[in-house]
Amino acid sequence: MVLFRRFLGDVLRDARMQRGLTLREVSAGARVSLGYISEIERGQKEASSELLASLCAALDMPLSDVLREVSHLVAVEEAAAALTRIPVAARARQVVNSAA
């Protein structure tokens, strides 16, 4: 099962790191406890829509950008999951055909 919060956490953490911000700084900016943000980044807690908006503001990143990046990561995960559902012989034929 592809879980939204897992990929949302990855995107929020990456965005924070890219901006050189600490959990403490984002916590102060978004007025959310440091522990809660940490759990969201690890995909362990759901973020309410209000909290997500506050985090985006603290990171100075539009919500639409966050969601687009999450969508990309989820699409890669879905493609990988679909690939593992193809029987090995069929997958081998695909490789052979694409190489031909």
Added chain:
Amino acid sequence: MVLFRRFLGDVLRDARMQRGLTLREVSAGARVSLGYISEIERGQKEASSELLASLCAALDMPLSDVLREVSHLVAVEEAAAALTRIPVAARARQVVNSAA
């Protein structure tokens, strides 16, 4: 404040309507109460990641597609909000400049 659940609700309802499904059918498919799905579609309740995955499965729509559509709607909302923050005189100049 741009709220994720509002746009998620719009996308989920549109997807259900496009497929000609009733709330009752999605409710049975996703094993979620009809009332709860209705509240999610109206943007009144947050959907957990597990529930969102179940709804996507019931709608036969990849989560990545749902999130991409939500991202588009949010981007339009963000652009509209940014436009209203530009003072009227500056906006008029933009219109004149873009017409020149």
